[in-house]
Amino acid sequence: MQNKRSVAFGHFPRIRIQDGEHLLWNPLKKQAFRQRPEERVRLQLLEYLILQSSIPTSRIATETAVPSRYSRGRTDILCHDPDFQPWLLIECKADNVKIGPKTALQSAHYNRHISAPYIMMSNGIQDLLFDMSPKPVALEPSGYPPEIKPGFPFTSMEPSYWTGRGFLPENMDSDAASALSALLCHLFHQSGESRSYLTLNAPHESKVYTHFYLLTNAPGSPDSLLAFTVMAAGPGDAVIVAAGNRRKKITGILTIAIDQSGTFHSPELIMAENDNIITPDISPVEQICLEPSSARAGKPAENIIPKLARALEELLLHGK
Structure with a gap:
């Protein structure tokens, strides 16, 4: 089921300013990237996972390699369970790309060699989350796994x-x-x-x-x-x-x-x-x-x- 508002709403990617340019900063890879729409969405979702989910950063990875013939060869975000097995695959699209059943099917195809029990598609505005076992079932936000279930909005005055x-x-x-x-x-x-x-x-x-x-x-x-x-x-x-x-x-x-x-x-x-x-x-x-x-x-x-x-x-x- 399509969430009316992404869990990434209200989250913003970290920035490093170099020579006057605002570069995107991946806090897990500790690496700066040039501004790209999909990268911004990925880092917004990463902020949600770090600041609001119960998944420790040690179990969150970006750009995990997968067989390239099924996709571009790397995941956007992959979260692991306590046994470090794939648990949630997140695929990110630019905020001007609509997400729906077709994009969800692409992710399901991408999951063949990941075998994560949950798949999320997001453009940073709306999300689609599927429970993949035994058959793909779209989830309402109220039915999200407790580790990532949306709660109170994140706020900071710091x-x-x-x-x-x-x-x-x-x-x-x-x-x-x-x-x-x-x-x-x-x-x-x-x-x-x-x-x-x-x-x-x-x-x-x-x-x-x-x-x-x-x-x-x-x-x-x-x-x-x-x-x-x-x-x-x-x-x-x-x-x-x-x-x-x-x-x-x-x-x-x-x-x-x-x-x-x-x-x-x-x-x-x-x-x-x-x-x-x-x-x-x-x-x-x-x-x-x-x-x-x-x-x-x-x-x-x-x-x-x-x-x-x-x-x-x-x-x-x-x-x-």
Whole structure:
């Protein structure tokens, strides 16, 4: 049975920044990889297994070799039972690839020489899990094996978590890092809003902003979406990037630099209709983002997202 939301939802791959490039980091292989959609999904699922399942990392492997004539020759993720026999085979697809019976059959074919009793297919958005013995049976999330059964959503307000995943830089002022970590936890962990890995190109700049973005509806514009993220931009520095989209067309892009002390500066708002660069009033956004973590604790994400969305809507859809 297809799970409405992947167990990987709310998990993000670890990042290593080398020469300004955000590389994917496999914590089991202790190796960096260039960004590829399938690799991101694999590492998101790996994060779920490490942080939320009861399977020890000693029984989780990536890229296990299998006879290549049946597939590309290596598994994505293979979990073993306590006797170190194959137990769960996970095959990953890019997040824009739909998963269904055909892809599940491919994995079953792939499992001939693995003989794992469970197979999971995932694109990081939705999952398909099958009990393979004696015949393949699709499982509802409520029927997942206890080792991987979805439980409470994972949350973290620790700056080290968000630093390790490319949202925040190292060496940022502790108060600013704590405030931004609490914000990110509310947006990306505690809310049910969609998120997507996007690339935004800022006009008049050579910079490209590629990262995971929160997607939310614009409160006063039913036909519009807002995208928002915080990403590390260098030692101690970060940047807020947000964009408006109306009827599948970008209306504006906002960037706000954040220095090591947590000071917001150099805001630029570029409206698509005229490509003019505006220096906007970002005080409403800054106030929301830097609210102390102690003040944010206990507040539901549902209260914070509308406030942020309204502030971004004024800028990105109306150019104010």
